[in-house]
Amino acid sequence: MMKKFRIPESMKQIEFIAWQSLPVVLFCVAFAAVVTILESSFHMRMAIQNDSMVPGFAAMLILRELAVVVTALLVTSRAGAGMAAEISSMKITEQVEALKMLGIQPWSYIWLPRFIASVVSLVILTALANSFCLFSAFWVSNIYLGFSQGMFIGSLQRFIQFQDFLLSLAKGAVFGAIISTVSYYFGMNCKDGADGVGNSTTNSVVCSSLLIIIVDFALGYMFSFLY
Amino acid sequence: MSFLTSLGQGVIFLTTILGYFKRLDFSVNEVFEQIWKVTKESALMTSTAGFFVGAIMTIQFTLQLNEFGALGYLGGLATSGTVREIGPLLIAFMLSGKIGAYTSAELGTMRVTEQIDALKCLGADPIRELVVPRFLAIILSSFFLLGFGLVMSILGGVFMARIFGGISPEEYFRYVPQFVHLGSIVLSFLKCLLFAIILATNCSFFGFYASGGALGVGRAVVKTAVITMVGIVIADWITSQIADVILRTVVQS
Numbered sequence A: 001m002m003k004k005f006r007i008p009e010s011m012k013q014i015e016f017i018a019w020q021s022l023p024v025v026l027f028c029v030a031f032a033a034v035v036t037i038l039e040s041s042f043h044m045r046m047a048i049q050n051d052s053m054v055p056g057f058a059a060m061l062i063l064r065e066l067a068v069v070v071t072a073l074l075v076t077s078r079a080g081a082g083m084a085a086e087i088s089s090m091k092i093t094e095q096v097e098a099l100k101m102l103g104i105q106p107w108s109y110i111w112l113p114r115f116i117a118s119v120v121s122l123v124i125l126t127a128l129a130n131s132f133c134l135f136s137a138f139w140v141s142n143i144y145l146g147f148s149q150g151m152f153i154g155s156l157q158r159f160i161q162f163q164d165f166l167l168s169l170a171k172g173a174v175f176g177a178i179i180s181t182v183s184y185y186f187g188m189n190c191k192d193g194a195d196g197v198g199n200s201t202t203n204s205v206v207c208s209s210l211l212i213i214i215v216d217f218a219l220g221y222m223f224s225f226l227y
Numbered sequence B: 001m002s003f004l005t006s007l008g009q010g011v012i013f014l015t016t017i018l019g020y021f022k023r024l025d026f027s028v029n030e031v032f033e034q035i036w037k038v039t040k041e042s043a044l045m046t047s048t049a050g051f052f053v054g055a056i057m058t059i060q061f062t063l064q065l066n067e068f069g070a071l072g073y074l075g076g077l078a079t080s081g082t083v084r085e086i087g088p089l090l091i092a093f094m095l096s097g098k099i100g101a102y103t104s105a106e107l108g109t110m111r112v113t114e115q116i117d118a119l120k121c122l123g124a125d126p127i128r129e130l131v132v133p134r135f136l137a138i139i140l141s142s143f144f145l146l147g148f149g150l151v152m153s154i155l156g157g158v159f160m161a162r163i164f165g166g167i168s169p170e171e172y173f174r175y176v177p178q179f180v181h182l183g184s185i186v187l188s189f190l191k192c193l194l195f196a197i198i199l200a201t202n203c204s205f206f207g208f209y210a211s212g213g214a215l216g217v218g219r220a221v222v223k224t225a226v227i228t229m230v231g232i233v234i235a236d237w238i239t240s241q242i243a244d245v246i247l248r249t250v251v252q253s
Helices: A007-048 A054-092 A095-101 A107-142 A147-160 A161-188 A193-221 B002-022 B028-069 B073-111 B113-122 B126-165 B171-172 B182-208 B213-252
Strands: none
Touching: A007 A054, A007 A107, A007 B073, A007 B213, A054 A095, A054 A107, A054 A161, A054 A193, A054 B028, A054 B073, A095 A107, A107 A147, A107 A161, A147 B213, A161 A193, A193 B028, A193 B073, A193 B213, B002 B126, B002 B182, B028 B073, B028 B126, B028 B171, B073 B113, B073 B126, B073 B171, B073 B182, B073 B213, B113 B126, B126 B171, B126 B182, B182 B213
């Protein structure tokens, strides 16, 4: 039974999805967090002439939406595109048919390791992105907006619960499932020829980005009853 | 080192393209054709994404503002946040997944199947015929798409505020004129212009200089997506920071 999961292959995929995307994800997410905190300080000053709540407000937005969605979109266009291109090349060079001939089911051989790997790596990446985001928000609000460290932590404690972190990990896991499944679907339904590979890659990136946003909306709506 | 080399090559490529604009050396018909193609292909996607993102932002803002009892500000804050920040960023991300990948795959396939060399042999200028119209079309149509996306995300916000927060549309729009002023809209379009330039440069550069067969085209597409997103995020930060500094000096003086 365990043999079906092909643990070494999953490990290899985790290396491709999580480890190789890590620098890009952390870099982008840190900048996005900085922008969020700047913008929310702008809005708070405009709405209630007082930006003392900014760290908590921005950190809440970061934990609930920003870090996990930006991470998932980046992984989609890097690893999701890679996976779709790989699977569609396997399809058009008839490797998938060869697998079927050998009595191996393509979904258990190709999809399952990628599914496990992308769920695990999205959870890991989301956790890292969340902490990195909070760190860069901390840094900007300390240096540029002039909040002391204590003020930042205090405002964080008032607004954020551990639940927020766990729910964002759950979102990450769902997005991982979406990315791997959509890439597999478009890869397996690829038309012949080099043109087909390009088309199926583009379509899989577009479809998974849209699905990520729509599912994020649905999950956000469901989670809003838990807060 | 290779990063600096390709950065320099990209800048040289961009100045070459800008030289064509300076001399007005491009065919207008081709540009319009490309604009129509880009807008038609991405309008549905950007407006769907815009609708759902507006809805998500409204849910989060409702939850947060409820704690202060400041739900009346919901419409103004959510609209302003969408216009200044989320709208341009989202449109650029979606476009880089769709149009960026498509253009760089198209140009890359032309390069590795030697169609670009064939054009050169026929005495045509491949940059003038292929790259310049696509470059201009991506920039111009990103404004249309930003418009669609913003309208749809405001609609999504209104819709969700009605269902989730129980706020009527009149209430929702009450503070919008107070919060969204001309500066925000200018900032939004400025951001969109910058992102579109980054996207167009990256996808035409990596596509045009792709090498190594079908595998090379795939590599060019992934590279385009990653580098475009990194560039967009950095440009987003720089514009927001500059806008913030300008605002502070204006307020203080």
